[in-house]
Amino acid sequence: xxxxxxxxxxxxxxxxxxxxxxxxxxxxxxxxxxxxxxxxxxxxxxxxxxxxxxxxxxxxxxxxxxxxxxxxxxxxxxxxxxxxxxxxxxxxxxxxxxxxxxxxxxxxxxxxxxxxxxxxxxxxxxxxxxxxxxxxxxxxxxxxxxxxxxxxxxxxxxxxxxxxxxxxxxxxxxxxxxxxxxxxxxxxxxxxxxxxxxxxxxxxxxxxxxxxxxxxxxxxxxxxxxxxxxxxxxxxxxxxxxxxxxxxxxxxxxxxxxxxxxxxxxxxxxxxxxxxxxxxxxxxxxxxxxxxxxxxxxxxxxxxxxxxxxxxxxxxxxxxxxxxxxxxxxxxxxxxxxxxxxxxxxxxxxxxxxxxxxxxxxxxxxxxxxxxxxxxxxxxxxxxxxxxxxxxxxxxxxxxxxxxxxxxxxxxxxxxxxxxxxxxxxxxxxxxxxxxxxxxxxxxxxxxxxxxxxxxxxxxxxxxxxxxxxxxxxxxxxxxxxxxxxxxxxxxxxxxxxxxxxxxxxxxxxxxxxxxxxxxxxxxxxxxxxxxxxxxxxxxxxxxxxxxxxxxxxxxxxxxxxxxxxxxxxxxxxxxxxxxxxxxxxxxxxxxxxxxxxxxxxxxxxxxxxxxxxxxxxxxxxxxxxxxxxxxxxxxxxxxxxxxxxxxxxxxxxxxxxxxxxxxxxxxxxxxxxxxxxxxxxxxxxxxxxxxxxxxxxxxxxxxxxxxxxxxxxxxxxxxxx
Numbered sequence: 001x002x003x004x005x006x007x008x009x010x011x012x013x014x015x016x017x018x019x020x021x022x023x024x025x026x027x028x029x030x031x032x033x034x035x036x037x038x039x040x041x042x043x044x045x046x047x048x049x050x051x052x053x054x055x056x057x058x059x060x061x062x063x064x065x066x067x068x069x070x071x072x073x074x075x076x077x078x079x080x081x082x083x084x085x086x087x088x089x090x091x092x093x094x095x096x097x098x099x100x101x102x103x104x105x106x107x108x109x110x111x112x113x114x115x116x117x118x119x120x121x122x123x124x125x126x127x128x129x130x131x132x133x134x135x136x137x138x139x140x141x142x143x144x145x146x147x148x149x150x151x152x153x154x155x156x157x158x159x160x161x162x163x164x165x166x167x168x169x170x171x172x173x174x175x176x177x178x179x180x181x182x183x184x185x186x187x188x189x190x191x192x193x194x195x196x197x198x199x200x201x202x203x204x205x206x207x208x209x210x211x212x213x214x215x216x217x218x219x220x221x222x223x224x225x226x227x228x229x230x231x232x233x234x235x236x237x238x239x240x241x242x243x244x245x246x247x248x249x250x251x252x253x254x255x256x257x258x259x260x261x262x263x264x265x266x267x268x269x270x271x272x273x274x275x276x277x278x279x280x281x282x283x284x285x286x287x288x289x290x291x292x293x294x295x296x297x298x299x300x301x302x303x304x305x306x307x308x309x310x311x312x313x314x315x316x317x318x319x320x321x322x323x324x325x326x327x328x329x330x331x332x333x334x335x336x337x338x339x340x341x342x343x344x345x346x347x348x349x350x351x352x353x354x355x356x357x358x359x360x361x362x363x364x365x366x367x368x369x370x371x372x373x374x375x376x377x378x379x380x381x382x383x384x385x386x387x388x389x390x391x392x393x394x395x396x397x398x399x400x401x402x403x404x405x406x407x408x409x410x411x412x413x414x415x416x417x418x419x420x421x422x423x424x425x426x427x428x429x430x431x432x433x434x435x436x437x438x439x440x441x442x443x444x445x446x447x448x449x450x451x452x453x454x455x456x457x458x459x460x461x462x463x464x465x466x467x468x469x470x471x472x473x474x475x476x477x478x479x480x481x482x483x484x485x486x487x488x489x490x491x492x493x494x495x496x497x498x499x500x501x502x503x504x505x506x507x508x509x510x511x512x513x514x515x516x517x518x519x520x521x522x523x524x525x526x527x528x529x530x531x532x533x534x535x536x537x538x539x540x541x542x543x544x545x546x547x548x549x550x551x552x553x554x555x556x557x558x559x560x561x562x563x564x565x566x567x568x569x570x571x572x573x574x575x576x577x578x579x580x581x582x583x584x585x586x587x588x589x590x591x592x593x594x595x596x597x598x599x600x601x602x603x604x605x606x607x608x609x610x611x612x613x614x615x616x617x618x619x620x621x622x623x624x625x626x627x628x629x630x631x632x633x634x635x636x637x638x639x640x641x642x643x644x645x646x647x648x649x650x651x652x653x654x655x656x657x658x659x660x661x662x663x664x665x666x667x668x669x670x671x672x673x674x675x676x677x678x679x680x681x682x683x684x685x686x687x688x689x690x691x692x693x694x695x696x697x698x699x700x701x702x703x704x705x706x707x708x709x710x711x712x713x714x715x716x717x718x719x720x721x722x
Contacts, residue, residue, distance in 0.1 A: 041451035041521060043707045046514045049425035050445040051507045052077075052418055053405075054103040059166070059360050060410040063109030063148060065089070066418075066428055067100045069507060070445060072699025074100045076112060077428075078148055079441060081414055084430045086441045089146060090153060092116075097132040097698035098139055102161065106168035109410075110148050111184050113162050113171055117141035119693045120160075121508075122663035127160045130661065132691050132698040143173050145184050154186040161201055166209040174201045179214060179227070194227060196234060202245070206253040211286065213247035213256050220264035224256065226286045237284035238291035248316045250283075250338065251362060257283045257294070257321055259312050261305060268626050271619060271634035272550050277304040281314070281323060283338070294321065294340035302539050303327045307496065309354040317362035317388035322346075324353065329539045333365060335388050346386045347393055351378070352536055355505070359408040363388060366415060368404040368505070370498070370536050371395065378536065379460055379472065379501045383417055396436065403429070404505040420503035422457040425450075426510065456520050458501050458528070463564045465556040469532055469544070473561060474499055476516055476526040477570065486575035486717040487525040487565045489591075489599075490516055491558060493582030493606075495548075498536035499528045508695060512581070515706050522710070523718060525571055527564075531557035531587070549611040550634075552641040555590050562591070562598040574600065575717045579709055581605035582665060582694065589643035589654075589673065596652040601716035603655045603709045606665050606694055609673040611642045613666070647676045653683035655712040657705055664694035685712065 054067040054076075062081030067074060072095025079086045089112060090100070102115045118141040120126045131138040143162045144153040156162075159173040159180060172181050173190075177199035182190035198218040205212060212227040222243045226235040237244070237256060246259045260280045269275050278299050284291035297303040306312060306324050308331045313324040320335040325343075331352045334343040347353050351371035358365050365388060368381040372395050383397040383406045397403040397419075406417040412433070419429040419440065428441040446452075458474040465471055478485060490512060492499050497509065504510045516526045530536065532544040532554045546553040558578070566573030578599045580588045585607025591599045615638055619631045628634065639645055654677070658670040670686075677684050687708050689701050696702040 039451065039454045041454055041518070043515075043518050043710060044703060045447075045449060045451055046455075046518050046521075047071075047511065047703055047706065048447050048450060049510070049514065050427075050442065051510055052426055052428050052442070053507060054101065055405045055407055055416060055418065055428070056103050056105055057407040057416060058105040058109035058410050059107040061109045062409045062411050062414060063105055064407070064409065064416045064428075064430075065103055065105050065112055065148075066416075067103060067114075068442070068445065069699075071095065072097070074098065076100060076103060076114060076146075077442065078112065079428075079430075080109070080148075081409065081411070081430075084414070084416075084439070084441060086428070087150075089148070089150065095699045096139070097130060097692065097701075099130075099697060104162060104164050105148070106164045106184065107166050107410075108168040110168060111145055111164070112148055113143065113145045113156070113164055113184065115141065115143055115160060115162065118160070119663055119695060119697065121695055122693065125663045128663075130691075130693055130697055132661075132689075132693075132701060134691055143171065145171065145186065156182045156184075156186055157190040159190075161203065163203050163205060166205055166207055172203045172205070172212060174203070177201070179203055179212070194230065194234065196225065198222070200225075202247065204247050204249060206249050207251055208253040211253065213249065213286075215245055215247065224258045224284070226256070226289075235286060235289050237286070237289050238282065239289075244282075246312055246314045248314050248321075250316050251318070254286060255283050255338075256286055257281060257314060257316050259305075259314060268622070268628040268631075270630050271628045272546075272630050272637060276301050279305045279312070281312075281321065281336075283321075283340075292340070294338075295323070295336050295343060297325065298327050300327070301543065302329055306331055307542075308352065308535055310356055313356045315356075315358045315362075315365070315388075317358055317365075320388045322358070322365060322388055324356065326539050331535075333367070333386065344389075344391065346388075346391050347384070348391060350538065353384070354535075355405045357407050358388070359412060360410045361412065364408065366406040366408060366417075368406065369395075372398045374398075374400070376400075376460055376501060379474065379498075381500065381505065383415070396431070397438075402500055402502045402505075408433070418505065422502040423452050423455040424503075425452075426503050426505070451521075454521060455517050460501060461527070461564075463560060465532075465560045467553070467556060469541075469557065470537075471532070471557045471560060472530045472537065474501055474528040474530075476520040476528070478520050478523050478525065484572040485523060485525045485570055486577070487527065487571045488516075488519055488713055488717070489558065489561050489565070489576070489578040490526060490528040491531070491578065491580030491584035491587045492528070492534070493580065493584045495531070495533035495554070495583040496535050496542065498530055498534050508581070511702060511706070515709065518706075518710055519713065522714060524577075524713070525565070525568075527561055529557060529561045531561075533583075549615060549638040549641045551637055552590065555587060555594070558587050558591050559595055559598065562595065566598070577601045577603075577713050577717045579603035579605070579713065580607075582607070585665075586643065590646070592652045592654055593643045593646035593650040596650055599652055601653045601713065603657065603712055604670075604673075605657045605705065605709070606659065606662055607643070607656075607669065607673075608665055609642060609669045610639075610644045612639045613669070644673065644676060647673075647680060647682075650677065650680065650682050653685075653716055655685045655687065655708065657687040657689070657708065659689035659692040659694065659696060659701070661691050662694045
């Protein structure tokens with residue numbers, strides 16, 4: 001076994017194959033076509049794209065801000081209309097592995113506030129320091145402000161969840177479960193606003209800047225509180241035996257809307273057949289605390305509290321309350337009158353809405369949707385605009401590109417968003433809403449030697465799993481040559497993700513897209529599989545039966561992908577590999593354990609290997625006498641949903657990669673698997689990344705992981721062609 005530590009640290013499947021792809025492959029692989037493969041490039045080259053995220057706008061004017069991660073140099077960039085000339089605002093010029101998050105602009109556009117540090121994509125300990133450079137004194141997780149016009153960052157304090165006052169003069173943030181305040185210019189030290197039981201957070205200023213709504217989480221229940229000053233008692237809004245969350249102010253600062261779900265308790269339900277999770281929207285008068293229900297979800301699986309990006313996406317617009325619901329089988333936007341009434345479906349159709357924002361005047365919503373005039377738009381994202389009071393939906397960025405995270409500027413004249421294509425990496429874009437003229441921002445940041453022209457445009461393929469589930473995937477085929485090629489299946493994590501026909505809106509999956517392009521450039525056919533449990537294809541695909549720890553039905557889709565590849569005339573069925581991270585690592589391990597006859601080699605990155613860890617004890621020995629009626633069966637099903645249950649049939653070589661400060665998948669999943677594979681003499685290599693997280697925040701670590709992944713697959717699958 002090769003070990004490295006880093007101290008820097010048999011039914012025939014129904015197949016749908018687009019005619020254009022089929023004809024293209026006939027041409028590519030015809031004996032007369034010997035065109036050369038695209039120009040070769042390195043992994044570092046294809047990973048050297050500047051990735052924009054964290055888009056935000058000021059409530060007034062045309063000020064916009066976003067972050068860019070360029071080879072680990074994370075900085076905030078800003079621009080202002082009408083020219084929208086981008087400029088770097090912050091001074092961070094080293095790869096330090098410190099994220100920039102929670103970027104906010106003051107209402108007047110004069111200040112930018114942000115967090116530096118932590119790992120806010122984590123499942124736990126997200127606000128603890130990250131120290132991938134092994135410094136004797138770890139970096140702190142701190143809130144900073146900086147003038148929009150430029151200057152040195154000002155330290156406001158340690159904490160999370162910063163919110164700027166509508167008056168643009170102060171910042172509220174969370175520290176150790178309490179709310180603190182500090183002047184935005186750092187002219188005095190931060191102070192605690194009050195002391196209340198529970199873990200208090202999710203602060204929201206009233207539009208008039210005089211009051212603060214917040215959530216007080218108390219383990220088996222949660223309240224919404226209103227703080228109006230240190231000389232006044234906190235008002236609790238209709239306190240009940242429930243979980244209340246997501247406070248949203250009315251425009252006149254007199255009421256608050258919030259989400260209510262059942263509190264903890266009741267007789268145990270079935271583990272393998274979960275019940276619906278209904279929810280309500282209430283509005284409350286902040287003077288009395290009295291609340292009334294204005295909307296109630298259907299008591300159906302589809303009516304359950306949504307689990308896509310932004311969850312309820314609750315907004316209080318101009319005379320209407322807006323929310324997202326999966327009730328018709330797709331995550332759509334609805335609105336109701338602010339005093340309650342029939343819900344109006346704003347976004348009908350077979351597509352999803354995510355990354356939703358509301359205009360400053362509360363009249364319009366913009367979002368990213370996988371819809372448009374082209375059937376392939378199901379595999380893309382485009383910007384959609386709709387009014388809060390009528391279903392006048394308009395797709396404003398149609399085409400073959402991809403667009404996401406839209407915001408309308410405070411003056412209502414422009415829209416800022418992120419744009420990409422299958423070949424061009426993501427860049428911020430601004431659209432004049434009067435004439436829809438669009439320009440890209442910061443294109444000069446893409447390196448001159450970036451291999452854009454050598455990248456491949458992936459193609460949609462659709463095949464069926466053995467149980468009839470229709471599975472979508474993105475196929476990358478190398479240019480030129482007549483030989484059968486080795487192939488690699490890429491499995492995304494999440495699992496609520498959808499890989500796209502182009503660059504992705506997540507930095508983690510844009511990185512994976514770049515790795516897939518590198519593998520294609522080296523001569524691999526790559527198939528990126530959108531297996532069940534993912535988003536983009538409706539409720540029942542997102543929430544399938546017998547999936548995850550309830551039976552791993554999603555593995556059928558991965559096995560079917562391998563079998564589909566093996567039947568293709570341009571693929572060598574004896575050289576099919578697989579790789580993925582997180583949930584993709586789990587399914588990679590499952591593939592190698594259950595079907596080494598199909599998958600010749602694999603790279604398992606940060607994978608889950610024993611789904612019974614942390615579950616079976618709760619099933620069989622809960623903290624009270626009662627347990628679920630199917631607890632015994634669920635314990636066994638959970639074990640059989642784990643790669644570890646099938647190690648005896650694992651023969652294919654594997655590279656196992658994990659960072660030991662992983663806050664999404666416990667490192668013990670990999671240490672445990674390594675011991676099992678050692679005892680069975682399975683060919684194995686390992687790569688341990690010390691003190692980094694699930695997301696490999698130090699860019700040099702990410703490059704190492706990607707280069708090691710590609711090198712392993714090349715050595716085991718491409719050896720006959722080198």
